[in-house]
Amino acid sequence: MNIQYKIFSKGCLDVIPLLIPVVPFGIIFGVIGIESGLGSTVTFLMSIIIFAGSSQLAFAQLFTGGATTSVIVSSVAIVNSRHFLYSAVIAQYLTKVKLFWKIILSYFLTDQAFIVSQKYFKQQPKNKDRHYHLLGSGFTLWFVWQLSTIAGIVLGEVIPKELNLAFAVPLTFISLIIVDIKKIDHLIVAITSGIFAIIFFNLPLRTYIIVAAAAGILVAYGLSHTKLYRK
Amino acid sequence: MIWTTLILAGLVTFFTRFSMIALLKKNHFGPRIRVVLSYVPSAVFPAIIFPAVFLNSTGQLVFLDNPKVLAAFIAVLIGYLTESVIATILSGLAALWLLIFFI
Numbered sequence: 001m002n003i004q005y006k007i008f009s010k011g012c013l014d015v016i017p018l019l020i021p022v023v024p025f026g027i028i029f030g031v032i033g034i035e036s037g038l039g040s041t042v043t044f045l046m047s048i049i050i051f052a053g054s055s056q057l058a059f060a061q062l063f064t065g066g067a068t069t070s071v072i073v074s075s076v077a078i079v080n081s082r083h084f085l086y087s088a089v090i091a092q093y094l095t096k097v098k099l100f101w102k103i104i105l106s107y108f109l110t111d112q113a114f115i116v117s118q119k120y121f122k123q124q125p126k127n128k129d130r131h132y133h134l135l136g137s138g139f140t141l142w143f144v145w146q147l148s149t150i151a152g153i154v155l156g157e158v159i160p161k162e163l164n165l166a167f168a169v170p171l172t173f174i175s176l177i178i179v180d181i182k183k184i185d186h187l188i189v190a191i192t193s194g195i196f197a198i199i200f201f202n203l204p205l206r207t208y209i210i211v212a213a214a215a216g217i218l219v220a221y222g223l224s225h226t227k228l229y230r231k
Numbered sequence: 232m233i234w235t236t237l238i239l240a241g242l243v244t245f246f247t248r249f250s251m252i253a254l255l256k257k258n259h260f261g262p263r264i265r266v267v268l269s270y271v272p273s274a275v276f277p278a279i280i281f282p283a284v285f286l287n288s289t290g291q292l293v294f295l296d297n298p299k300v301l302a303a304f305i306a307v308l309i310g311y312l313t314e315s316v317i318a319t320i321l322s323g324l325a326a327l328w329l330l331i332f333f334i
């Protein structure tokens with residue numbers, strides 16, 4: 001067993017705890033894709049072509065509402081704008097890999113893969129094969145996402161709507177920040193962002209996500225001053 | 232029409248992921264930017280969490296008579312105590328089902 005394969009396997013294993021919410025999320029997307037009238041082919045291929053859950057849900061909802069191409073595409077861009085920041089964080093660890101790797105790993109850069117692989121990269125400052133970790137976490141997530149989407153498409157008409165499985169979406173995001181927000185500075189940033197999202201929820205094109213994130217980042221910028229110079 | 236939309240949405244999503252990886256040659260980030268970037272999840276995810284918990288299907292703010300608020304509170308509490316992704320999500324879903332079906 002060579003070292004690359006070991007790192008790849010570690011990536012696969014590290015992401016597993018974060019997959020539990022991905023399964024219901026994928027199923028929900030499959031169900032909603034069918035209910036929105038996208039059809040099984042488009043619903044299935046959307047999970048491969050876009051491969052970003054919350055934006056896929058936004059796509060389906062906007063499509064049912066009769067939104068135009070430009071509205072749907074810009075909404076997807078807004079919901080996924082957080083990837084710019086993931087991309088910037090991951091970039092510092094991928095300066096030495098080939099363009100082909102950069103393209104493949106970019107495609108796999110999801111919330112969950114980012115969280116586990118960034119942690120691994122931080123612990124491995126000198127390991128030149130560390131990018132295999134992101135390939136492992138990203139591919140595992142991709143595979144489970146496709147299977148869950150198919151399950152959602154198939155089960156679509158059987159799962160009762162009363163179960164409110166869509167509630168797994170905010171719960172997933174809560175679980176992803178719960179350790180961070182134990183720190184008071186992170187909690188302040190989170191509450192600022194949440195309140196801005198509520199206040200600006202009715203802005204067109206779902207731009208409230210950008211407004212709220214910007215408010216949170218601004219507060220974080222202010223707090224970073226105290227964090228850096230306190231010592 | 233739907234295919235054009237889907238492919239454009241896919242390209243845009245890929246671009247958000249590839250952009251900085253393609254552009255940044257070296258690590259240009261100073262300590263301050265890195266500290267700010269570490270706040271990104273806390274700054275972005277609540278923008279998805281809060282509306283999904285506090286707003287109803289028509290975008291109205293509902294605190295009382297909203298089982299999602301209590302269920303989310305229980306999920307946060309369990310998550311705080313266990314630091315477990317699975318426990319957080321399952322407790323929130325279980326709480327919601329209990330509130331909807333039995334209370």
